[in-house]
Amino acid sequence: MVHSSLTAPTHDTLAQQDVNPVKHPIRTVGRKATITKEELFQATLNLIGPQKSISSLSLREIAREAAIAPNSFYRHFKDIDELAIALIDRAGLVLRKIIREARLKAVLQQSIIRSSVEVFIQQLDADEGNLSLLLRESYTGSTSYKAAVDRQLIFFQQELQEDLIRLEQMNNSKISHADIAAKAITQLVFNMGAKVLDLPAEQRLEVAEQTMVMIRMILEGARHLDEASLR
Numbered sequence: 001m002v003h004s005s006l007t008a009p010t011h012d013t014l015a016q017q018d019v020n021p022v023k024h025p026i027r028t029v030g031r032k033a034t035i036t037k038e039e040l041f042q043a044t045l046n047l048i049g050p051q052k053s054i055s056s057l058s059l060r061e062i063a064r065e066a067a068i069a070p071n072s073f074y075r076h077f078k079d080i081d082e083l084a085i086a087l088i089d090r091a092g093l094v095l096r097k098i099i100r101e102a103r104l105k106a107v108l109q110q111s112i113i114r115s116s117v118e119v120f121i122q123q124l125d126a127d128e129g130n131l132s133l134l135l136r137e138s139y140t141g142s143t144s145y146k147a148a149v150d151r152q153l154i155f156f157q158q159e160l161q162e163d164l165i166r167l168e169q170m171n172n173s174k175i176s177h178a179d180i181a182a183k184a185i186t187q188l189v190f191n192m193g194a195k196v197l198d199l200p201a202e203q204r205l206e207v208a209e210q211t212m213v214m215i216r217m218i219l220e221g222a223r224h225l226d227e228a229s230l231r
Helices: 037-047 059-066 080-104 109-125 130-140 143-170 178-196 201-224
Strands: none
Touching: 037 059, 037 080, 059 080, 080 109, 080 130, 080 143, 109 130, 109 178, 109 201, 130 143, 130 178, 143 178, 178 201
């Protein structure tokens, strides 16, 4: 997916403090006296799976996994919903940062599309689980979790829109309705991610190649659209 280095929205300010995921389980012998937000995030990630949403977890389960007394949970979050939304925000911020950095290494538009989609696919199996979390909660999560994922998709979309405009200016061309094109590409790539989540690597690559072609089709169509044709 194509994303620019647009400054992250202020909505991400709290999540910005937690952009370095812990990759290892945090279980310890006995209960811990104190715990960080990041450790609570990791305990939650340890408990959810491909078909299990955060909404199915109890506070006691998370506390047990984190090796803390249940009351210690409330030092950081008022309930599981608040933790879940913070975790979704954090996942979106981390993922945008990873894709943004990968794209900065690409120069040509085709290379940018390919590098972005390939990084997206790689993140499906990343230890941090940020992408799989977003995909899972967008389909199996509660209404509030789905809304939190939708907000993250809007951030992806905004960055993509900025980047599409920049790329067209570099190529001395113009794209019609960059906002709609960005929305179409964002939804396409995330739907692709949900589709390939449980597929083997070979089939994932096949779907990824098809997705890249679809993205180019969207861009070519946007370049040749005029206002009259959309009415």
